[in-house]
Amino acid sequence: MRKPKLSTVIDHAVLIAGSLFLMLPLLMLLQMTTIPDTEIIQTGPSLKIGDQFGDNLEKAMLQASGFSGENTGMSMLKNSFILGIGFAVGKIVIGMTAAYAIVYFRLRFATLAFWLIFTTLLLPLEVRILPSYEVVQRLGMLNTYQGLIIPLIASATATFFFRQFFRSVPEELVEAARIDGAGPVKFFVDILVPLSKTMIAAMFIIMFVYGWNQYLWPTMITTDEDMYTLVRGIKQIVQVLEGAVVPEFGRSNVLALVAVVPPVLVVVFFQSWFVKGLTESDK
Amino acid sequence: MKRAGFSTPWLPVLLLVPQLAIIAIFFYWPAIVALHSSFFLQDPFGFGSTFVGLDNYTNLLGSAEYRRVAVFTLTFTLLVTVFSLALALLLAVKADKVLRGAKTYRTLLMWVYAVAPPVAGFIAVILFNQSWGPLTELFALFGHTYMVGVNFNDTAFAMILASVWKQVPVNFIFFLSALQSIPRSVREAALIDNRSASGRFWDVTFPLLAPTGFFLLIINITYALFETFGIVDTVVKGEPGNNPMTLVYKVYVDGFRGNDLGGSSAQSVILMVLVLALTVFQFRLLERRIHYT
Numbered sequence: 001m002r003k004p005k006l007s008t009v010i011d012h013a014v015l016i017a018g019s020l021f022l023m024l025p026l027l028m029l030l031q032m033t034t035i036p037d038t039e040i041i042q043t044g045p046s047l048k049i050g051d052q053f054g055d056n057l058e059k060a061m062l063q064a065s066g067f068s069g070e071n072t073g074m075s076m077l078k079n080s081f082i083l084g085i086g087f088a089v090g091k092i093v094i095g096m097t098a099a100y101a102i103v104y105f106r107l108r109f110a111t112l113a114f115w116l117i118f119t120t121l122l123l124p125l126e127v128r129i130l131p132s133y134e135v136v137q138r139l140g141m142l143n144t145y146q147g148l149i150i151p152l153i154a155s156a157t158a159t160f161f162f163r164q165f166f167r168s169v170p171e172e173l174v175e176a177a178r179i180d181g182a183g184p185v186k187f188f189v190d191i192l193v194p195l196s197k198t199m200i201a202a203m204f205i206i207m208f209v210y211g212w213n214q215y216l217w218p219t220m221i222t223t224d225e226d227m228y229t230l231v232r233g234i235k236q237i238v239q240v241l242e243g244a245v246v247p248e249f250g251r252s253n254v255l256a257l258v259a260v261v262p263p264v265l266v267v268v269f270f271q272s273w274f275v276k277g278l279t280e281s282d283k
Numbered sequence: 284m285k286r287a288g289f290s291t292p293w294l295p296v297l298l299l300v301p302q303l304a305i306i307a308i309f310f311y312w313p314a315i316v317a318l319h320s321s322f323f324l325q326d327p328f329g330f331g332s333t334f335v336g337l338d339n340y341t342n343l344l345g346s347a348e349y350r351r352v353a354v355f356t357l358t359f360t361l362l363v364t365v366f367s368l369a370l371a372l373l374l375a376v377k378a379d380k381v382l383r384g385a386k387t388y389r390t391l392l393m394w395v396y397a398v399a400p401p402v403a404g405f406i407a408v409i410l411f412n413q414s415w416g417p418l419t420e421l422f423a424l425f426g427h428t429y430m431v432g433v434n435f436n437d438t439a440f441a442m443i444l445a446s447v448w449k450q451v452p453v454n455f456i457f458f459l460s461a462l463q464s465i466p467r468s469v470r471e472a473a474l475i476d477n478r479s480a481s482g483r484f485w486d487v488t489f490p491l492l493a494p495t496g497f498f499l500l501i502i503n504i505t506y507a508l509f510e511t512f513g514i515v516d517t518v519v520k521g522e523p524g525n526n527p528m529t530l531v532y533k534v535y536v537d538g539f540r541g542n543d544l545g546g547s548s549a550q551s552v553i554l555m556v557l558v559l560a561l562t563v564f565q566f567r568l569l570e571r572r573i574h575y576t
Contacts, residue, residue: 011380015378015388018370018377019392021448022391025448026406028417029406042415044420094301097301098301098302100298101299104288104295105288106288113303116311117302117303121562124505124509126510126512126531127534127554128317129534130548131317131548132313134313134316135308135313136309150305153309154308154309156306213398213399213400215399215400215401215513215516216516220539231401234399234402234405234517256402256406259399260397264397267396267397275456275460278457279456279457
């Protein structure tokens with residue numbers, strides 16, 4: 001066997017160090033869920049693997065941690081999925097239809113509509129957070145899924161992405177469809193949507209993760225504990241840990257991990273779509 | 284717009300209505316409200332408001348507290364951007380180079396992309412736990428008593444570390460995809476011309492990565508300014524006090540907790556201007572970028 005070159009060894013060492021840097025913190029969270037809380041407050045995280053994971057999982061998912069008794073891990077998990085999927089689907093549907101109108105139709109005010117829509121790319125929700133809150137409050141949408149999801153959709157990232165994609169679709173396709181007598185609806189449903197499948201998948205993954213991981217907006221909009229998402233619940237976890245005599249790290253770490261696992265699985269399993277969508281959408 | 288588009292008059296309007304309605308209600312209305320209330324002083328008990336012109340702005344710019352937060356935000360943004368870009372570039376170059384395990388490394392180095400910022404902050408809180416945090420113990424070896432939430436610099440470092448950790452994967456993905464799109468012919472030509480690997484990197488690879496780098500620079504600045512909110516909030520445990528905070532966090536604290544609507548709105552408007560400037564800068568870069576490829 002050939003002796004490996006020194007530079008190759010260094011390359012691998014750097015990559016392994018980088019992987020560990022990214023991975024160790026979450027392994028530490030996991031380790032802490034396997035030992036009793038009374039042990040954690042003495043030793044902190046260690047290399048020991050205990051047998052408490054099942055108990056902590058049960059506590060985290062089925063018992064409520066707040067005051068109202070309604071925010072169990074299960075209910076937060078459900079809300080997170082509603083937010084992630086609702087946001088992704090809403091964004092894609094609205095983005096695709098708007099992009100279709102902009103690219104494929106002769107439209108008066110097309111330029112105006114275009115600018116109105118794409119100006120929204122400039123300002124993230126974070127800079128207009130308070131007035132947005134007031135609007136949602138005035139519309140009576142606090143502590144509702146609509147209030148949680150729809151304001152987050154009010155930016156044109158997906159529209160922009162689909163516009164770019166539709167423009168790259170060959171012109172001949174729409175000509176051929178028209179010669180064959182296909183109307184705009186048929187062309188969209190039978191040709192454009194199937195053609196965009198990969199793009200839709202990539203967008204869905206990116207938007208699902210983005211929606212799932214929202215923190216500031218859910219923190220403001222949801223005050224009812226049964227509306228909490230997992231990521232929003234982190235705030236409460238930290239506050240509860242602060243005040244406790246024996247902080248329940250086992251249970252809170254399970255919740256933090258449950259908040260991480262679904263989006264991570266999506267990204268890892270659909271890696272190639274995800275990377276394609278990410279690197280192409282932002283250009 | 285395609286040359287051979289459809290000319291049905293009502294359908295495109297119907298298709299655009301949902302998008303336009305949502306942005307009108309949840310984008311333009313709030314943005315206008317923010318601009319409007321930045322010129323008013325809100326009565327703290329909700330009994331109307333008085334027009335105060337630019338007072339909210341001059342008060343802000345004259346306030347030592349605001350300047351302190353601005354300076355911290357600048358330092359924070361700079362450090363997070365530099366470290367996460369540099370680390371990601373190093374890892375991407377190595378991941379592009381190795382033959383064995385390339386796919387595994389790629390997965391291991393990118394999955395943290397999906398971790399929510401507040402979880403990163405939560406991890407930092409544990410790592411720096413006062414009595415048994417592994418990193419607290421590490422610092423203790425060097426004689427430093429680490430105190431997150433008490434010592435300004437300690438808290439700031441924990442925030443920066445968590446923010447860098449969370450941002451490395453995004454930068455890694457972009458750098459790696461840029462590296463992999465460098466044509467074979469270019470690499471082979473460089474191999475003939477320049478025998479030293481580091482020479483090849485700085486003379487050939489690095490300039491070819493520059494467009495991606497510029498683009499990522501903007502992405503990272505935006506990230507450090509806005510998306511780190513969850514990290515800041517968890518690391519300070521919702522108690523800003525004398526802790527370091529970013530400009531966005533201050534908008535939230537002043538407006539949502541302090542009920543200073545005018546001041547908070549003025550801060551929002553300042554941030555809007557900042558983002559607009561960044562975006563204009565980005566578009567100009569993008570225009571120039573086209574000549575590269």
